Amino acid sequence: MEETKIITKLWGKIDPFSIESYLGRGGYRQLLNFLKNPKTKKETDKARHEIIEAVEKSDLRGRGGAGFSTGEKWKLALEESKKSKKPLYLVVNGNESQPGSFKDRFLLKKNPHLVLEGIILAAYALGSKQAFIYLNGNFKEEIAIMKQALEAAREHHFLENEFSGTKEKIKIKIFPGVAGYIYGEETALLNVLEGNLEGPESKPPFPFQKGYQEAPTVINNVETIANLVPLLEIGTAKYRSLGKGSASGTKLFSVSGSVKNPGVFEFPLGITLREIIYGTCGGMEKGKKLAFVQAGETGNFISGEKLDYPLVYGGGAGKISVGSGNILVVDKNVVLEDLILSWAQFYQRESCGKCTPCREGTYQLLKIAERLKNRNLLEGDFDNLEAILEVMEKTSLCPLGNFAIQPWREVINVYKKDFFLEKRREK
Numbered sequence: 104m105e106e107t108k109i110i111t112k113l114w115g116k117i118d119p120f121s122i123e124s125y126l127g128r129g130g131y132r133q134l135l136n137f138l139k140n141p142k143t144k145k146e147t148d149k150a151r152h153e154i155i156e157a158v159e160k161s162d163l164r165g166r167g168g169a170g171f172s173t174g175e176k177w178k179l180a181l182e183e184s185k186k187s188k189k190p191l192y193l194v195v196n197g198n199e200s201q202p203g204s205f206k207d208r209f210l211l212k213k214n215p216h217l218v219l220e221g222i223i224l225a226a227y228a229l230g231s232k233q234a235f236i237y238l239n240g241n242f243k244e245e246i247a248i249m250k251q252a253l254e255a256a257r258e259h260h261f262l263e264n265e266f267s268g269t270k271e272k273i274k275i276k277i278f279p280g281v282a283g284y285i286y287g288e289e290t291a292l293l294n295v296l297e298g299n300l301e302g303p304e305s306k307p308p309f310p311f312q313k314g315y316q317e318a319p320t321v322i323n324n325v326e327t328i329a330n331l332v333p334l335l336e337i338g339t340a341k342y343r344s345l346g347k348g349s350a351s352g353t354k355l356f357s358v359s360g361s362v363k364n365p366g367v368f369e370f371p372l373g374i375t376l377r378e379i380i381y382g383t384c385g386g387m388e389k390g391k392k393l394a395f396v397q398a399g400e401t402g403n404f405i406s407g408e409k410l411d412y413p414l415v416y417g418g419g420a421g422k423i424s425v426g427s428g429n430i431l432v433v434d435k436n437v438v439l440e441d442l443i444l445s446w447a448q449f450y451q452r453e454s455c456g457k458c459t460p461c462r463e464g465t466y467q468l469l470k471i472a473e474r475l476k477n478r479n480l481l482e483g484d485f486d487n488l489e490a491i492l493e494v495m496e497k498t499s500l501c502p503l504g505n506f507a508i509q510p511w512r513e514v515i516n517v518y519k520k521d522f523f524l525e526k527r528r529e530k
């Protein structure tokens with residue numbers, strides 16, 4: 104299946120270091136339209152409302168994983184800001200430390216001004232005077248590109264405007280954050296922005312209620328924000344129709360593993376894994392056979408008929424919840440125990456340690472994974488495994504505790520208890 108390029112339309116066609124290059128391809132047109140039109144306060148409010156309405160009607164869902172409606176989040180934050188008379192902050196999440204995810208980095212590197220134009224438009228529409236671009240501290244190149252892009256946008260006076268006689272200025276700060284998976288979780292991220300490493304907080308309150316400095320805060324993923332310009336450009340109806348079936352718009356996918364052509368691709372939402380793997384990605388590498396695909400919100404193992412299920416937000420029977428769009432293609436040569444061990448190492452390393460079930464649970468899971476790999480599982484390990492998974496599922500403070508157990512649940516579902524028992528007998 105061919106890619107549908109709306110976010111990636113200019114990839115490879117512009118110089119990411121040159122604002123002129125982006126302007127020359129119609130860049131900042133949506134922002135300029137917005138900035139020059141409103142003359143009176145009424146007109147300004149109308150222009151703001153039109154952007155928010157377009158986002159809502161487009162059914163744009165958060166591309167950071169959870170798929171929450173962006174329009175709804177914006178409206179809820181606006182209501183809170185009005186009620187509490189507190190400023191509204193906008194934070195763009197560019198932490199991207201999920202295993203196998205690299206689409207936000209590509210986006211920032213290949214078309215930084217598309218992301219920036221989206222941020223500026225969102226800030227004006229939401230009436231937010233301060234926005235943050237939170238970038239994983241290890242993303243040195245992306246940080247440098249975004250800083251350069253921001254400076255160029257500032258020089259073009261895109262961050263200030265006069266609306267009906269009143270000067271309005273927005274501040275945008277690029278914040279190189281702490282590297283680590285957990286700092287992509289919105290409440291942990293906000294703590295870093297405020298200067299502490301306290302990790303995630305329990306919700307509610309949600310950031311749109313109490314976020315940065317206790318004020319209502321909209322947190323959106325880089326890709327979510329990058330949708331704003333193309334969405335306004337082509338209009339809500341056209342945008343919605345890009346998705347397959349009832350899905351709306353397109354999605355970036357980070358494809359890795361044993362396919363001929365891995366990379367970042369933009370496809371309509373509602374596409375299937377089979378179309379992605381055997382279409383644009385060129386099928387399996389020579390001599391390799393597909394074992395399963397790890398994809399979706401919780402890293403499910405997908406094979407057989409499920410390869411033909413549509414990737415959408417919401418999931419449900421006969422569908423796969425798309426999450427942040429990571430696709431890891433695993434072939435039959437991969438030793439499952441090695442894969443399990445690498446997940447266990449990852450989650451044990453990334454657990455922030457704030458709550459006991461996840462701190463202790465990820466450690467115990469790592470020990471079991473090591474014994475599984477070394478074929479010296481102890482009697483009772485399987486029963487303990489099930490108990491640990493249950494406790495972590497029910498009592499972890501944040502979703503990372505649940506993410507850490509999902510691969511184990513999949514192994515148990517797919518390969519059953521015998522897989523574990525055999526590892527004892529082989530000892």
Ligand SMILES: Cc1cc2nc3c(=O)[nH]c(=O)nc-3n(C[C@H](O)[C@H](O)[C@H](O)COP(=O)(O)O)c2cc1C
Nearest residue numbers: 165166167196198199200287288289323324327502
């Ligand atoms: C452990 C963990 C890591 C996360 N990492 C990211 C991340 O790197 N980028 C991101 O946009 N969202 C991440 N999220 C989701 C954010 O908490 C939040 O839902 C998202 O940034 C909201 O933006 P969206 O509505 O545009 O998707 C993570 C969530 C969890 C639980």
Ligand code: SF4
Nearest residue numbers: 456457458461501504
């Ligand atoms: S579930 Fe894990 S990552 Fe989340 S707060 Fe608890 S220890 Fe930290």
